[in-house]
Amino acid sequence: MFPPRWRFSWDRCTEVDLFTDRHTLSQAISAAAAEEPDADGSVLYGQLKGTVVGLKYYTGVVNKGEMVGLVREPQNPYDSNAVKVTNIYGSQVGHIKRQLAAAMAYVMDKTLAKVEGVVYSGTNNAFSMPVILSFWGKEENKNAVTEAMVRRGFKLDTGGIKLAGANQTSSNSPGAWTMASKKGLTTRLTANELKNAFDNLFEGLMESKDGEKEAAESVSTPLLLHQKQALSWMCARENKCALPPFWEKRGELYYNSLTCFSAKEIPERVRGGILADDMGLGKTLTTIALILTNFQKGKPLPVEKCEEQSSPRKASTKSQMVSKPEGSSSAGDGAGGSDTAAGSLCADSAKMEVICVDTPDVVEKADKSEKSAGKGKMKATKRKPKAPVLLEDLDFAAALCGSSSDTAFKKKKTTVKAGPSQSVESSIIESADDLSARTTLIICPLSVLSNWLDQFEQHVQADVKLNVYLYYGSERNRSKKFLSSQDVVITTYNVLSADFGNKSPLHGISWLRVVLDEGHVVRNPNAQMSKAVLDLKAQRRWILSGTPIQNSVKDLWMLVAFLRLKPFDAREWWNRVIQRPATQGEREGLQNLQTLVKCITLRRTKSSEVNGRPLVCLPEKTVCVEQVELSQPEREEYELARNEGRNTISRYMAEGTVLRNYADVLAVLMRLRQHCCHPDLLAKTSSDLGVAATPAELREHLIEKLRLVLASGSDEECSVCLDSIHLPVITHCAHVFCRPCIAKVISTEEETARCPLCRTEIKTNELVEFPQEEIEEENSANSVKWRTSSKVQALMGNLLRLRCEDSSIKCLIVSQFTRFLNVLETPLREHGFSFVRLDGTLSQKKRAQVIQEFQSSGADSPTIMLLSLKAGGVGLNLTAASHVFLMDPAWNPATEEQCIDRCHRLGQKRNVFVTKFIVKDSVEENMVKIQRKKQDLVEKAFGSTNTNRKTSRIDDIKALMEL
DNA sequence: ACCGCCGGGTGCC
DNA sequence: ACCGCCGGGTGCC
Numbered sequence: 001m002f003p004p005r006w007r008f009s010w011d012r013c014t015e016v017d018l019f020t021d022r023h024t025l026s027q028a029i030s031a032a033a034a035e036e037p038d039a040d041g042s043v044l045y046g047q048l049k050g051t052v053v054g055l056k057y058y059t060g061v062v063n064k065g066e067m068v069g070l071v072r073e074p075q076n077p078y079d080s081n082a083v084k085v086t087n088i089y090g091s092q093v094g095h096i097k098r099q100l101a102a103a104m105a106y107v108m109d110k111t112l113a114k115v116e117g118v119v120y121s122g123t124n125n126a127f128s129m130p131v132i133l134s135f136w137g138k139e140e141n142k143n144a145v146t147e148a149m150v151r152r153g154f155k156l157d158t159g160g161i162k163l164a165g166a167n168q169t170s171s172n173s174p175g176a177w178t179m180a181s182k183k184g185l186t187t188r189l190t191a192n193e194l195k196n197a198f199d200n201l202f203e204g205l206m207e208s209k210d211g212e213k214e215a216a217e218s219v220s221t222p223l224l225l226h227q228k229q230a231l232s233w234m235c236a237r238e239n240k241c242a243l244p245p246f247w248e249k250r251g252e253l254y255y256n257s258l259t260c261f262s263a264k265e266i267p268e269r270v271r272g273g274i275l276a277d278d279m280g281l282g283k284t285l286t287t288i289a290l291i292l293t294n295f296q297k298g299k300p301l302p303v304e305k306c307e308e309q310s311s312p313r314k315a316s317t318k319s320q321m322v323s324k325p326e327g328s329s330s331a332g333d334g335a336g337g338s339d340t341a342a343g344s345l346c347a348d349s350a351k352m353e354v355i356c357v358d359t360p361d362v363v364e365k366a367d368k369s370e371k372s373a374g375k376g377k378m379k380a381t382k383r384k385p386k387a388p389v390l391l392e393d394l395d396f397a398a399a400l401c402g403s404s405s406d407t408a409f410k411k412k413k414t415t416v417k418a419g420p421s422q423s424v425e426s427s428i429i430e431s432a433d434d435l436s437a438r439t440t441l442i443i444c445p446l447s448v449l450s451n452w453l454d455q456f457e458q459h460v461q462a463d464v465k466l467n468v469y470l471y472y473g474s475e476r477n478r479s480k481k482f483l484s485s486q487d488v489v490i491t492t493y494n495v496l497s498a499d500f501g502n503k504s505p506l507h508g509i510s511w512l513r514v515v516l517d518e519g520h521v522v523r524n525p526n527a528q529m530s531k532a533v534l535d536l537k538a539q540r541r542w543i544l545s546g547t548p549i550q551n552s553v554k555d556l557w558m559l560v561a562f563l564r565l566k567p568f569d570a571r572e573w574w575n576r577v578i579q580r581p582a583t584q585g586e587r588e589g590l591q592n593l594q595t596l597v598k599c600i601t602l603r604r605t606k607s608s609e610v611n612g613r614p615l616v617c618l619p620e621k622t623v624c625v626e627q628v629e630l631s632q633p634e635r636e637e638y639e640l641a642r643n644e645g646r647n648t649i650s651r652y653m654a655e656g657t658v659l660r661n662y663a664d665v666l667a668v669l670m671r672l673r674q675h676c677c678h679p680d681l682l683a684k685t686s687s688d689l690g691v692a693a694t695p696a697e698l699r700e701h702l703i704e705k706l707r708l709v710l711a712s713g714s715d716e717e718c719s720v721c722l723d724s725i726h727l728p729v730i731t732h733c734a735h736v737f738c739r740p741c742i743a744k745v746i747s748t749e750e751e752t753a754r755c756p757l758c759r760t761e762i763k764t765n766e767l768v769e770f771p772q773e774e775i776e777e778e779n780s781a782n783s784v785k786w787r788t789s790s791k792v793q794a795l796m797g798n799l800l801r802l803r804c805e806d807s808s809i810k811c812l813i814v815s816q817f818t819r820f821l822n823v824l825e826t827p828l829r830e831h832g833f834s835f836v837r838l839d840g841t842l843s844q845k846k847r848a849q850v851i852q853e854f855q856s857s858g859a860d861s862p863t864i865m866l867l868s869l870k871a872g873g874v875g876l877n878l879t880a881a882s883h884v885f886l887m888d889p890a891w892n893p894a895t896e897e898q899c900i901d902r903c904h905r906l907g908q909k910r911n912v913f914v915t916k917f918i919v920k921d922s923v924e925e926n927m928v929k930i931q932r933k934k935q936d937l938v939e940k941a942f943g944s945t946n947t948n949r950k951t952s953r954i955d956d957i958k959a960l961m962e963l
Numbered sequence: 964a965c966c967g968c969c970g971g972g973t974g975c976c
Numbered sequence: 977a978c979c980g981c982c983g984g985g986t987g988c989c
Binding site for chain 1: 987988
């Protein structure tokens with residue numbers, strides 16, 4: 001039944017596919033898959049004055065000018081056409097009068113229109129009140145809706161409704177807007193202004209946030225000025241009872257100036273926000289400082305100190321954290337069983353005894369298990385029996401109860417004194433916060449896991465024992481008691497969403513704080529991951545992100561929803577009040593968006609200044625392009641492939657089926673790009689993807705396509721989990737997913753499962769995976785006889801020259817093709833370079849090891865890192881390198897920038913040199929041109945229609961293939 | 964609801 | 977009186 005809509009979505013997905021990075025793809029999918037029609041493109045069909053009846057039966061109240069929700073109530077026993085009227089918090093106000101409800105039910109049930117209501121008068125009436133209804137929807141449904149309403153005796157007014165007694169209405173309401181625009185009071189922004197406004201949304205947010213706060217003494221790294229400011233801001237956001245944006249106190253009531261909603265209770269304050277500092281400004285350090293500095297009631301996190309420094313903390317933490325999964329079952333269970341959530345001690349001093357008695361038991365068990373893991377001296381062995389533990393707990397209790405507790409060592413006297421006062425205070429506090437929450441949960445992409453572990457080691461005083469648990473790996477300890485007794489639990493988005501719905505311990509805990517690192521990765525609200533993230537229980541929530549808005553306002557909703565910014569965490573209110581007005585260029589909407597963002601975000605860029613001085617002084621960065629000429633035989637091969645590809649694509653052009661055959665177009669371009677790097681990158685078998693006649697042939701073709709995708713090792717991500725693909729499988733419609741992901745999709749979709757990308761029907765037994773033998777066979781084939789290529793020569797020339805100039809220089813060699821990295825290993829070895837390699841296939845453990853090895857300054861440390869573009873995307877700290885060689889251009893220049901920023905960031909001491917290799921007269925050159933053109937295009941095409949963006953894609957392909 | 968609607972009581976002026 | 981009119985009971989969907 002969907003064809004028109006799904007065809008449209010398919011086009012949209014695939015066209016994005018090629019020319020922007022994968023984040024955009026997933027976004028396109030999310031837009032296409034979203035159940036409710038996109039609010040952005042809605043037009044106002046007209047308005048109608050209706051009546052809300054039955055007020056006396058419900059408790060929900062509304063104010064003059066307040067927006068109300070209209071909810072179909074098909075199960076109503078009196079009228080299946082019933083339409084319920086609710087206020088912003090979802091309390092029912094009444095019903096729409098019967099006849100009108102019947103008409104509305106028709107258009108609402110057919111999703112021909114979305115109806116929104118605003119109440120301007122009669123809010124104190126006892127029985128009924130008027131409501132202004134606005135009908136919104138897609139342009140193409142306008143007539144159908146208007147006619148359907150007229151048939152039932154309701155005429156949609158398109159000129160704006162005269163509202164008796166509504167002279168000072170809120171101007172954000174659709175009705176008022178219509179009136180205002182008629183009078184010419186509101187002018188819409190031009191596409192360009194709008195674009196600028198979005199770009200600047202996160203700029204200049206430093207306003208009145210310039211207090212400073214010193215970190216707790218358990219933080220060993222001195223904070224830079226801007227980090228102290230961030231810490232101060234974050235503490236304030238966690239502790240202060242400031243009203244959320246748009247809320248104000250009016251007499252006894254709390255009033256939201258945007259929706260005109262008011263409530264007796266104080267709206268749930270948003271404790272947390274978005275730290276959107278540029279990469280490299282130390283978001284991780286600031287967050288660690290926050291964890292240690294701002295525990296309950298603004299006191300530092302009480303931590304145990306180790307007196308003897310006999311064992312290097314590094315080793316102990318490392319083993320504690322990383323080895324946990326292996327030896328954890330016994331240690332974890334033991335700890336889980338006895339380590340009562342520490343915070344509950346405060347309210348109950350009898351319980352405090354329990355932990356004192358129990359703790360040695362923990363020590364014993366943990367001790368045993370860790371010894372058995374053979375990791376030498378462990379955290380638990382250092383844990384002194386009884387007395388220090390008692391001290392810790394007393395101190396902890398003291399911290400909870402607000403007595404001064406600046407050091408981890410406290411005299412018993414102090415804590416005893418805290419005893420009596422605590423019972424009084426706790427009874428007051430308890431209602432507000434769950435003081436037993438101790439743990440901060442950090443969720444991050446796999447690629448930055450090790451960075452977090454490193455940073456905890458690096459920035460926490462060596463003698464402070466911080467319980468950091470890495471919730472990762474199949475042996476992870478799923479005990480809720482154990483987890484909630486930690487100071488910090490770190491996990492990945494994938495683990496979180498894998499656990500979700502599967503009696504996830506992470507969702508059963510009330511966290512003190514949840515931190516989403518690289519928070520912009522969660523943006524598709526329909527993805528399992530997003531649901532998993534939204535479902536977490538926490539007192540305080542933070543989003544860390546270098547790029548909070550990547551493409552549109554739409555992304556912001558996820559962030560707002562995570563922060564529970566009432567009432568915008570409900571999609572309807574977000575769409576009505578923020579997203580639609582903003583995307584349609586209403587100044588008011590944009591202003592509101594700006595205000596909203598401003599209230600919850602701290603963002604500084606590398607170029608921001610504090611007190612007239614730049615935040616950070618980064619060494620200079622020089623980027624140059626080195627043109628590579630192909631050798632005669634390479635050129636001949638290239639031209640051959642190009643002509644072949646041109647024929648294929650011209651045929652599609654002529655047929656007008658380019659976008660339908662995108663997989664093949666992609667394949668052609670991929671092959672050409674591979675030619676530019678090295679001939680061995682090309683898949684070996686049949687290069688012609690003709691029409692498959694037999695099932696065997698089809699399978700062969702699919703494997704071939706899969707091979708292409710995998711060989712790129714680059715920008716492929718699974719559009720279900722939005723992470724890199726594990727256990728890749730290809731569908732008959734030639735889309736690649738993780739096997740577990742697509743299997744889940746197939747099993748959840750009732751009746752017939754459809755491909756998330758193109759909505760073709762898919763079946764489990766039709767999924768094709770890459771034959772295992774072939775992977776091995778190819779690997780061995782590659783190493784048999786090695787040959788060079790022009791690009792390899794160009795790189796080696798540079799490397800050899802550099803080594804002569806200064807043998808301490810370290811380089812990143814970046815390619816999108818992991819196979820190219822394979823190829824490069826041979827000449828590097830030949831010339832005696834010491835190198836490491838980092839790509840998506842590396843396990844977490846190995847990854848951390850590789851980075852540490854590369855970053856170390858030892859004389860025999862590796863000087864070169866082979867880095868796959870994708871793996872180098874976010875979070876990594878590779879400041880040991882000062883030279884970056886980008887072996888092949890990426891579709892999205894931002895990806896390249898991100899990669900360069902791995903080394904051009906805080907902590908870089910040398911000037912950074914970036915060399916981009918581009919093959920002359922090739923698809924690569926055209927890609928660079930398009931990269932540049934795309935920048936302009938984005939500006940011009942902002943707000944343009946899908947159709948002309950599609951045309952520009954086709955134009956791009958023409959340009960790439962020089963057609 | 965200071966309405967509309969229903970249905971019973973009532974019936975010249 | 978198979979009506980009109982009056983006034984009480986009543987009331988979302």
